[in-house]
Amino acid sequence: MREQEVLGLLLQGCTNKEIARQLRISDYTVRDHVSSLLRKSRVKTRVELMARCVSILLPGKSNRPPTSVGLRNESAYT
Template sequence: MTKREREVLHLLAMGKTNKQIALELNISDFTVRDHVSSLLRKQGVTSRMQLIAMQAQQLGVV
């Protein structure tokens, strides 16, 4: 996972929308969607919620 993907994932976990993430990271909405798609593919999940739940589990939060 790249540094930027980690940043996007952190903001997703905070409940931010793609538009909010794009504004905060000063990137385009398209780039955020690209990062989210990459994260989903890398983690083998199909939804943002699954992605967040998987990361929380890996961190021992759940």
């Protein structure tokens, strides 16, 4: 449960210190939770972890480059 809270705050762009303050836990505990999340997700960096989470949370997105049709659809929203 705590890891999920840490992950949510990571996705909001919080630093370990900010997460520790908000959850009222030590910086070391946050570091341990982040390390555990990285290990479980089989990634090496926080950026990779966040990218993996975003790709899971945004269905329909793939790792393939967009097609010309996809580019036209995307530009309609900007």
